[in-house]
Amino acid sequence: MARDKSIRITVLGTRGSIPTCGVNYAEFGGNTSCYLVEAGGESILLDAGSGLANAPSEFVRTPTILLSHLHIDHILGLGTYQRLSIPGAKTRLCVPAFDQQGAQEAIDRLYSPPLWPLRLGDYGGDLQIEAMQDVMRIGDVSVETKPGSHPGGCCLIRIRYGQKTLVYATDFEHGDEASARLVEFSRGADLLLYDGQYDGMGYETHRGFGHSTYEEGILVMRRGNVRRLLVVHHDPHSTDQELLARERAVGRPDVQFAREGEAIEI
Numbered sequence: 001m002a003r004d005k006s007i008r009i010t011v012l013g014t015r016g017s018i019p020t021c022g023v024n025y026a027e028f029g030g031n032t033s034c035y036l037v038e039a040g041g042e043s044i045l046l047d048a049g050s051g052l053a054n055a056p057s058e059f060v061r062t063p064t065i066l067l068s069h070l071h072i073d074h075i076l077g078l079g080t081y082q083r084l085s086i087p088g089a090k091t092r093l094c095v096p097a098f099d100q101q102g103a104q105e106a107i108d109r110l111y112s113p114p115l116w117p118l119r120l121g122d123y124g125g126d127l128q129i130e131a132m133q134d135v136m137r138i139g140d141v142s143v144e145t146k147p148g149s150h151p152g153g154c155c156l157i158r159i160r161y162g163q164k165t166l167v168y169a170t171d172f173e174h175g176d177e178a179s180a181r182l183v184e185f186s187r188g189a190d191l192l193l194y195d196g197q198y199d200g201m202g203y204e205t206h207r208g209f210g211h212s213t214y215e216e217g218i219l220v221m222r223r224g225n226v227r228r229l230l231v232v233h234h235d236p237h238s239t240d241q242e243l244l245a246r247e248r249a250v251g252r253p254d255v256q257f258a259r260e261g262e263a264i265e266i
């Protein structure tokens, strides 16, 4: 449980696109996007990638999953979410407005035979799909969303509790307009989780894929006066060695690459 007035973020999965595993990926981890945010007694899960399998099954209050978008790497963990095996255990699943229509159908398509043995509604747990609001409250925690920059759409999520602010900018491709929007959205934040799937060179061959670089993340951090940057959504081909080399090259204690299993308190 987070200390009073602080926000605690635990990285449950931070790999982009597809899970990976092996000795070369042990330090940063191979599960796809999922972050547990604890504040004011509330538990919020950012995305439901394969890292959701690392989430606890018991929570003090009903947990809320906020989906940035419906891409498969962000919902891959729903089928193995342990809480779904507990009869009657409730979880709210908030889907962005642009994905709301058809969200149930898309999730049912993935989680039903022949692709998966059963539908999520057939589990004992109670998963309630809701539309995400532009501004919403979860207990004393306020949540705000804005459109990001990604094929098919993806939302930027800002979480505020007391004086602390966290911004989640996954699956975000930089660009003049999009980056300016993110700078405003994250102004003064204590922590920015930023899509750094590529480095500058890797990005050149992946323009338009909907992802960014840690270098661009540092620019947003600087322009938005953000205290700390956590680079997330690592490319499935980026080894520990490569990610460590990038982190060392940046050489700043306030810029780190996310490691599965680590917890950060702001």
Ligand SMILES: [Zn+2]
Residues within 6 Å of the ligand: 016, 017, 033, 071, 073, 074, 171, 233
């Ligand atoms: Zn993704």
Ligand SMILES: [Zn+2]
Residues within 6 Å of the ligand: 069, 071, 150, 154, 171, 210
């Ligand atoms: Zn995506």
